[in-house]
Amino acid sequence: DAKTTQPTSMDCAEGRAANLPCNHSTISGNEYVYWYRQIHSQGPQYIIHGLKNNETNEMASLIITEDRKSSTLILPHATLRDTAVYYCIVRVGTSGTYKYIFGTGTRLKVLA
């Protein structure tokens, strides 16, 4: 079973920030949060990951709450090409047994 829950869908205006929430209330102390996105007819693409601290890269920012029970992916200036399904994933297991458990994701539609 997925360890994450996400809204089914969201809309965002082009040029505005897209904030995608994720709940992972049963996350364990050593389990990372990963975000991937899947554009139609393509395989998932890695965006960002984190454990405790907030993270930022060229694509997005990841904000993880202090209790680690939820996180938010931020796309600072959404474009039409950001329309995709976004998966919040908890990487379970230990070294040698790591596994991604995908949920059903959030379908983000960026509107012109």
Add this chain to the structure above:
Amino acid sequence: EAGVVQSPRYKIIEKKQPVAFWCNPISGHNTLYWYRQNLGQGPELLIRYENEEAVDDSQLPKDRFSAERLKGVDSTLKIQPAELGDSAVYLCASSLEQGHEQFFGPGTRLTVL
């Protein structure tokens, strides 16, 4: 750098027929994964290889599914015989090592009639 290559991109077969999918991972990636993605769902892991060894095949339906990764590079996933419920997208991914960022191929969309 070339990404993960999969073929074919699309396959339509009749039930009870065999089918095979091929994956060429990114050069140098030791870990290879096969996932199945049903419509409207996230991918589900079928099998993971570390080099040529299948180290996690707990979700692979072994009565009809088989996989191999000869020489620890390319991999083939086979279904024999296919059932209607096998219609899905089959995704291959690779990573430098287990636990690292995974790179996915475009997938093979299988339709079983």
